[in-house]
Amino acid sequence: MKSAPTSAKPVLGEFELIRHYFAAASCAQAGEGVALGIGDDCALLGLPADEQLAISTDTLVAGVHFPDFPDPFLLGQRAVGVSVSDLAAMGATPIGFTLALTLPGVDASWLQAFTRGLDQMAQRCAIRLIGGDTTRGPLSLTLTVFGRVPKGQALTRAGAQVGDLLCVGGELGDAAGALPLVLKQQHTKQAVADALLARYWSPMPQLELGLALRGKASAALDISDGLLADCGHIAAASGVALVIEQAHVPMSAALLAFAGESTARQCALSGGDDYRLAFTLPAQYLPDLQQAGLPVYVIGRVEAGRGVTLLDSHGQSVQLPHSGYQHFGSASD
C-alpha cells in the first residue's frame, strides 16, 4: 500500500473550500429546470412530461486528453465545450452539468483561473453547474452534462437514409493541426496560432445548429474521433454506406497556412477533437438551413452498403488513411 489511512482534516477543509468556491461561480446559480443545485446529497432537476433528458459523461485525463500542465483557464473552457458538444449532437438544450474534479493538490490561483474558464464557457452554453465531487489524486475531470429535448426528437446516430446528403457543421482539422502549438513544439504567426489554439482550447458546441437539425437531420453526432471514424459510427448505426468527397471537406485558411495541404487534409479527415457536428440530411432541408445562415457544408452522400468511402476529385476511391488518430494516446470518445 502506497497510501496508509491518514487523518486529513486540514485537507478536507481545503477541499470543502473548493466546493464553496465552485458554488459561488456564476454558472452555479439557480437556473431554469434546476430545483436544487450544489450542496446536498443530490441535485434535483425537473422536466416537462413531453421532454426527455439527454445525458453524457466525458473524462479528460492529464497527459492523455490535454497536456500535463495545462493553462487552467483554458482547461476549464475546454472541459465544458467538449462535454456540451454531445448535447449539441443530440439536438438538446443544455440544462446543467456535474463536475468531478481530481486534483493533486490545492492551488488557489490555479482554481480561480480554472473556475473562470469553466464559468465563461458554461455561460456561453447557458448551462448550470449543479453538483460535483472534488477529490485528491492525479489531475483529471469527469463532466456529466444534462440537456432537454422534445420526446422522440433527439438526433441519434441511427436513421441515415440512402439518398440523404452527408454534411458537417464547419471546417475540420484545426484542433488536431494545433497540436504542435498546444505542445509548444512549434511556433507560427500570432494570428494563425491564435486561430488554431482557440479551436483546440475553446471548442464552441454547435448548439444552435443541433436545435435547427431537430426534425430534419436523419442522423447526427459530434466529431471527436475524426471525420472518417465518426462517419463510420453513423454508417454502422444506420446500416448504410457514407461516401465522402475529399475535395469538399472544409479546411480553414489558418490550418492550410500552418500545416500545408497534405497534413491539413490528414487532420481534417482523421484528426479528431473537432467538436463540429456531422449529420445526414434529406436534400429538401438544405436551402432552409443555409438561408438561416447556419454553417452547413455538404461533403458527401448516403448510399446503400456499409462503411465509409473517400473519393478524390476524379471520383476515384482513395485508400483510407489510418483513422481515429488519438491525441496524447487517448482512447476515449
Place this chain on the structure above:
Amino acid sequence: MKSAPTSAKPVLGEFELIRHYFAAASCAQAGEGVALGIGDDCALLGLPADEQLAISTDTLVAGVHFPDFPDPFLLGQRAVGVSVSDLAAMGATPIGFTLALTLPGVDASWLQAFTRGLDQMAQRCAIRLIGGDTTRGPLSLTLTVFGRVPKGQALTRAGAQVGDLLCVGGELGDAAGALPLVLKQQHTKQAVADALLARYWSPMPQLELGLALRGKASAALDISDGLLADCGHIAAASGVALVIEQAHVPMSAALLAFAGESTARQCALSGGDDYRLAFTLPAQYLPDLQQAGLPVYVIGRVEAGRGVTLLDSHGQSVQLPHSGYQHFGSASD
C-alpha cells in the same frame, strides 16, 4: 511534456471492446424510464411531470478511496453502493447511472470481475448502466447516478426542527473499523473479518428506508464523512443544534470484537464510509417505521442552537473527537 501525441488505434480498439463489454452487462439492458442507453452521444431518460430527477456524482481514486490494487469484483460492488447511497439519502428511486472508468491498461480478467461486481450491486439496487466513458490513465472511477422522486418530496439536509428525534439507519463504524483488514495489516477470525469487510466493500444503500422516510423525515443524508461531521452538515443546513447520546450510537458485535470498545466508538462517531442514513424525525412517525421493520435507531434529538453536541451516559458533554476522519487521505464526500 511527458506524453507526446501518438497514433493509438490499437488502444482505441481495446477500449472500444471495453464499451461493448459493459454494454452487454445485464445492468445495461433496457429499463423503465431509459429511452436510449449506451452507444450514442447521449443517453435519454424520460420522467413524469410530477417527479424530479435526483443526480449525484462520486469519484473514487485508487490509493485515496480504495487500495491501490483492489479486488476488481469488490471495487465494482463498492463503486455502485457508495454512489447509489446518495439516492437513498434523498428518498429517490434509482433509474440509471453513468460510469467514467479510467484504467492504466486493459486486462480482460480484471474487467470481467469488475463488471460482475458492478452488475451484481446494480441489480440489487435496480439501477441501469446507461452510458459512460472509458479512458486511459491512473485508476479511478466517477459514477453519476440518477433517481426519481415525487416533486417536493426529496429528503434534503435542511428542514430539521427543534424537538425532532435524531436517528440513524443501522450500526456505525464497521467500514472504518475494517480498514486494517482492507489494508491487510491485521487479521482476525473469519466470521468477524467477513462481516466487517462486507460492510466496507459492499455497502448496501438504504433505499427502502429512504423511500419510507419521504413525507416523514425532516432532514436526511447518508453518512460518508462520519456521524459527527455529517450531523454537522444537517445542523448547518437546518440552522439547528443536534445532540447525540453517545451510548445510543449502535455498534456491531463484530466491530466491538475486533476493535474493542474505545476504537469501535471512535469509528462509529468519526470513521465515515458507513453509507447508513442519518435523519431527523418528528417523534410521531417513529412507531410506524419501527412496526414496518425498518432499521431506525434513535441516537439523539434536535435542539435550538447550532453545531453538534455529544453527551456521555451521565448527560455530560463530551469533548468532540477529531471529526471527519478520512481514509486513505480522502478529501471527498
